[in-house]
Amino acid sequence: MRSDRISRKGMILAGAVAIGLWMGLAVPVQAAFPEKPVKVIVPVKPGGTIDTVARIFQKTIDENKLLPVPMAVVNKPGAAGAVGTRTVKDSEPDGHTIVIFHSGVVTAAASGVTDFDHNHFEIIAKTGEMPMGLGTAKDSSLNTVADLISGAKETPGGAFKYATNIGLPVHFLPLMVADQAGIKFGPVQAGGGVNRLNSVVGGHTKFGVFSVLDFLKYDAAGLQPVVLFAPERHAKLPNVPTAKESGYDVSWVEMRMWLAPKGTPKDRVDILAKALGDAMKAPELLKTFGELGMDATFGDGDSVKADLDDRLKRVKHIVDTVDVQFKK
């Protein structure tokens, strides 16, 4: 009986010690990040550029063990990216759910589609850039920005039309040029890159905004670049002037950026940013970037935030002064 009791007491004691030890061990283990797979929400359909970029990062990070846990890419498309970005905004801010997107987060907020912008997130980093520019049909007589401006002067009041995807950066860039030139361009909704291409090449609109990749891909279809909204000329399109050279201070380099929910601890954001930055040194990733026509530039959260703040200000200026469509 006695020995029984002792042994029971001993067992309880041993159990308590064990639990204590386990807890003691467990606390630092739990604090380690990441402890479970990092879910990357891609707010577009499978197959697009953002999706491809997300997946090449997933592959590179997993294969080179840049994070101790696997990454899981989940597509949540819809409403021009608003569905997926909103999901992440409302997720647990523990660094295990993040989103990859582009500067549409700023234009969507400015045009009132979403009630949140980049300030509702912790910005992890930007990985990769792609300059945007204006393009016209090769068989048109519009070969420079000056041609577009004088065209708009000849047909005033917004009768000089451009193909666009309303609410996204491609909608606002021509309006920024027009604002500085003191003229009006009329937006015509076309949709994604190919739809804008069709509208421009088919002669229904005079010009549209396209990415460097679009210019390279749609050369055969009859698209020509007129100007790039980049700080300097692009290596693959050396003959295309920048907006600054043409006399307009408009710059908009599209980027792929990674966001975490607001309140995600700084050290976790840094761990993720480091993994992304390291992944960008991998040769297979750089090869994919080359195929996508993207420049492999990396930028940390603070620099991206300053950039996005500036873009939001510029787009808001357009929404407030030029484009009346979004005034409620």
Add this chain to the structure above:
Amino acid sequence: MEHFLAAFANLLTPVPFLHVLMGTAAGVFVGAVPGLTGGMLIALTLPLTFYMDSTLAMIMLVGMYVGSVAGGLISATLLRMPGTPSSIMTTFDGYPMARDGRPERALGIGIGASFVGGITAGVILALLSPPLSRWATTFGPWEYFTMTLMAVVLIASLSQGSMMKGLLSGVLGMLVAMPGLNPADGQLRLTFGFHTLDAGFKLLPVLLGVFVMSQVIKEAVNILNRPERVTMGQASVFLRLSEWRRHWVNLLRSSVIGTFIGILPGVGSSISSMVCYATAKGTSKNPEVFGTGSEEGIVASEAGNNANVGGALVPLVTMGIPGSPIDAILLGALILHNLQPGPLLFINNPDIVWAMIDSYLLANVLMLIIMLFAVRIIAKVMYIDRVFLLPTIFVFCMVGSYSLGSSFFDAAAVIGFGILGYCLERAKIPLGPFVIGFVLAPILERELRSGLMLSDGSYLPIVTRPLALIFVSVSVALLLYPVITEKWRKRRNAAKQA
């Protein structure tokens, strides 16, 4: 031509060939099983192709399309039950022939007619599409708007049953397309504050619901119904070429009519086969045999519905406008694979377009071989018990819709649209116009709003642009035609009585 040949050479390499073969065989089988339709198969396969190579995915889906329309012939003949809706007309003559002890001959004629219809349409597809797509690049928003409008009216007025019900179904489909991000001004609408609705109802859940889940419900409700059946005898399904001699006019006429009805946007194979059947009956020397086992009837119906498949691919690959409800799924497949449908598809992705066109021709050849040699096997296995089939399909529906956007809302939407589709069918409201309306409403709206942006708010281009004027006039005529003929008939009847 070089694209055509290059794509064909590629199709004959093992991997693409196997995909077309797999698709066609699956299509024939599903088409033959009563209660399973080609639309069902293609909608269910779509989520499985997300991570497949786009070309392989598209050629497999085209194979399924061809196979399923042809496969419907088997159950139409042996069970008097169309395996797919497009074989309804075949039941009228195929089953009586089978019952009279000639099932092999009925099947042989149907198979041959399907093949000729398919190949004729394939040739027209390959010849007509490139120039049409070049012409279509000059189409602006107004042309697209009026053409799409015509498609909506066309499908409503030509669909089975009354025109009012067709229109009702089309309008319901359009309403379902309304919530979500408004493409024309980038604003959310009709989401009632539910963020799950920000993206609206997606195509795949709607398709799976209307095409698949509604049929699952219908079959589950009628699970105890067992159709009468005719078993095949020993006679051969192979017909001697000389036996085709008296059918060749009918064959060719039905194939061409079927193809061109297919090209009309929005009109499916059932209507094609009806028109061909009616034409064959109208021009036949023995119209009284139609409906009691006429070989001519089978030829017209089967050549017509298979030719329709090829015709319906024309507006899909040249303009991005679905030629039939199943093409609406193929359109969705192109978009899911990030291939923007439209006239520039021929320039930007010639490999894909030509692979689709060539796979259509190849699938017809494979269909002929599969049907001729495996018809006996298919005729045996098509009685597969629905008790095993329906739960499997249900699970595939749920998994497929969830995988699209990792959202339970989509899975719930499938069930919701399934119930809606079942109720609509019970009320004899056709489902084709619903899907077409759902797919075309965003196109209609986008093009109209673009057009208005171009013209600064003026509707005048509808009448000043010649093509737009033609399309609108045809739409109006189609709407008024039934009303006017009704009036004439009444007047004539009144005159007779007086």
